[in-house]
Amino acid sequence: MSDCYLPRLGGIEVQVADLVRTQREAGHDVEVATATRGEPLPGVHRIVARMPFDLPVHPFGVGHLTRRMVASRPDVVHVHAGAVSPFAWMGVRAAVRARLPVVVTVHSMWDPVTRGLYRLLRLATGWHRWGLVGTTVSNAAAAPIRAVAGRGVPVHVVSNGLDLTGWRPHDDHVTDPGGGPQVAGEPRGEVHIVAVGRLAPRKQPVRLLRLLREVRARVPASIPLRATVIGDGPARGSMERYLAKHAMTGWVSLPGRYSREQIAKVLESSDVFVAPAPRESFGIAALEARAAGLPVVARAQSGVADFVRHGTEGLLGRDLPGLAAAVSRLCTDTALRASIIAHNRANPPTAGSWPTVLSGFDTAYARAREARPRPSSPSR
Structure with a gap:
């Protein structure tokens, strides 16, 4: 799950595309749901709507995604989010409604404004009690997420993957x-x-x-x-x-x-x-x-x-x-x-090696499958 995907070229888009390719090469069956328009690609589902400025969001995304997830029953839903990613969070809500394991990777650093927004959403929705497993790309990025999520959401560090x-x-x-x-x-x-x-x-x-x-x-x-x-x-x-x-x-x-x-x-x-x-x-x-x-x-x-x-x-x-x-x-x-x-x-760097990244995500997937969405999960 990602708001943005190819053919858009940005940090998150390229990183998610590389992860998909590498996981497929490792034998995983990976499908992508995105709100980004573009040409058909194998295993990529473009859930798009006519929005101002081609914003990557869908007003009825939760319903579309819930139906697709219920029909396909994936082993885990991996959501990729920036600081504010409405379509990605629709994917989180859909996966929790479908009672599927969810891993949320946050690719951005939460600044004070973003932290305040997620604190408000925590009060309004109780997302910290949905049984999510979080990952982010560095210890610096993990600290503000842990401060907001508390003990309800374990946050692991899994760096970006690179061929160096x-x-x-x-x-x-x-x-x-x-x-x-x-x-x-x-x-x-x-x-x-x-x-x-x-x-x-x-x-x-x-x-x-x-x-x-x-x-x-x-x-x-x-x-x-x-x-x-x-x-x-x-x-x-x-x-x-x-x-x-x-x-x-x-x-x-x-x-x-x-x-x-x-x-x-x-x-x-x-x-x-x-x-x-x-x-x-x-x-x-x-x-x-x-x-x-x-x-x-x-x-x-x-x-x-x-x-x-x-x-x-x-x-x-x-x-x-x-x-x-x-x-x-x-x-x-x-x-x-x-x-x-x-x-x-x-001494070549070990950070970013794809075997380490894949192992980190495999661990996060296993932990997400152990955590069941709780009764306070969103119903709409």
Whole structure:
């Protein structure tokens, strides 16, 4: 169950599609219900209605889904939800009405507004007593869900799944981070900083540019800096204006959206990866950079902290000044940068491996089948 699915391309859509493909390859019989319009696909049921702006929701979704679930009697219903996913929650209600085991995967970080909404829904519907089993993609994302759900809904961490083999650096390409401690005043080569992500206001990409500006002010002028921010989205215009206003266009570029292969090529020639979003539930791009061997700088309170330890795979900061200090340190301390790169190349990340992800979901399915929806389940 997912509000959005292919042909839409976004974080949840791609992750759910990859999970479906991998589970089928593992021998599971998987069918998909979605409110997203698109061409027919095997095992995909599009429950769509004419809605403003093609919103992925159906006004009578609960009834449609209940009838389909009663007819097919799946072993478990796996619902994928973002912060607010009305069609996905219709699927939860339908599955509970049909007395089917339900696993709900939350892919987003619940902010204070979202937490308040789910507290109200808990009072109004009692969803925490429906026998649900929850999963989310990181410990950071799990904490606010557990705080709202209480003991009634067990919440397990099952990371996103990724094939990281294509991100490992080629044996014939070795980034030279400088070789050793820098002698004061000695000029050295350019440091390339890279970030990847959708340029959406909720990601606060202009803050990334402020961070880069602060880094340039902290790092000695003798060290040339170059930054590449890969991605596209509605915040691109404001970012371009910021770069022009602060005379940063000479060293910061916004090349737009890149393919997986193009991103991997950029990472090969980079020195530091930055993931500054404060509410990053997982950090797929950061994990890809970590697999490519780059030191990763990210928020200590984000999902990236599940696979980046401070001083080992990268550096963590709690706020913008802390992140700027971390990036600046990696730009100037070549020995630290070299040690992190060597560690990351010698120790591929285990987070996101598909066998681990499939095992985690299999455990969640088993626990959901042990939990029976209770009499307080919704009747309409």
